[in-house]
Amino acid sequence: MSKEDVVTIVNDFLIDEFELEEEQLHPKARMKEDLDIESLDFVDIAVIIEKEFGLKVTSEQMVKIKKLEDLYNFILAHSQN
């Protein structure tokens, strides 16, 4: 899967489910401070990661995701494995 595909799927989900605007979804955007995504929201992001990419994410792994690009990179790295 290409990085573009991952970005599209994740961004579509964030726009649709989290009611975020496309302009906000800069790779450097900080999950908490800029996107207002809190710890409970990561539980729902884990759902979409499993559904769309077949990856089981643990909460320990989730804690390390600080910026949107961390999320893209995490998915890419684990999909390629």
Place this chain on the structure above:
Amino acid sequence: MNRVVITGTGIYATIGKNREEVTDSLYQGKSGIVIDPKRTEYGFRSALTGAVERPNLKGVLPRRERVGLPEQGAYAYMATMEALQNAKIDEDFLARNEVGILYGNDSSAVPVVEATDIIREKKGTIRIGSGSIFQSMNSTVTMNLSVILKLKGINLTVSGACASGSHAIGLGYFLIKQGLQNTIICGGAQEINAFSMGSFDALGAFSVREGEPSKASRPFDRDRDGLVPSGGGATVILESYESAKQRGAPILGEVLGYGFSSNGEHISIPNVDGPARSLEMALRDAHLNPEDIDYLNAHATSTPVGDANEAQAIHKVFRDIKVPVSSTKSMTGHEMWMGGASEIIYSLIMAHNSFIAPNINFENPDEYSEKLNIISETTEHKIDIFLSNSFGFGGTNSSLVVRKL
């Protein structure tokens, strides 16, 4: 001791999605009962149910506040927003005062079923998501609304089976009377879906008169064959008289008395003595006699035994006083955890509009209901003081006496 008044009401029901629609339905004697094809498909004994569309709160509430709300939470939200507006309570008032919430709710089946399906199928919990836990707990309504409204007072769910909503108002009345709170959002909510009613259907307690849904719920009628499940949300704002006066709030009524009792007998078969004691206690607490009651909103759900026993309990307390009686469940079906709160609102609507809503489908009395003055057609009638009964599984009973102001 504080006087306890009602300063706002809100309703989201199968007979109307706000006070105005409900007032019209009560006056017209309109039924909210339909057939749910899903229940037929699932092999239910009865597919009869009350029905109302689930409110779409996308764009109304932020996502985090929305994902934890189950359907009855959404009904309760709608009813509560109407009630707060009615009571002229805004965000600023909620921020500056210790406002509490006591809401009746006694199940939340769908999120439990959905999460269980995921666990069984996926052999894991990741796909359940973050909202399920907050949707599935019994206290779902109070935990969600207290966060959405940023409440700072008592925050508690009352689970008393089909008397939950009535007990919630009764307990709120006690707290305010004692001076422990000034304002409490009280009410009751009830989910409407097949899975929550499967186990109840299994008891054979539901009407099977599927050919005529609007005629299926017929409390006190000789030919009744069971209740019809229903639901929605109903909110009553209770406030101390002083607080209401001070802020110039509309005062719709005053809670005069709360009676409660437990039958101490069978888990599902009600008796006569328990409800009679609850009725007597409510009258005693209100310092009133049976002849002071202008209207009695019966619990009567249309079950053969329940209605017969309530008729006997009413007769035992009221004797020859022919208090007008009707069961609005003839129109709404049995709103269960919500019923005790919604029926206070229905009765208050009647009192303010000087009519008694009909006990529709009451065509022939049985040997017990013939001793009561059951109102089967909309009747113009002045109501100053009314009494509302609610009884539930386990033999829990609640009676409230309210005066229109």
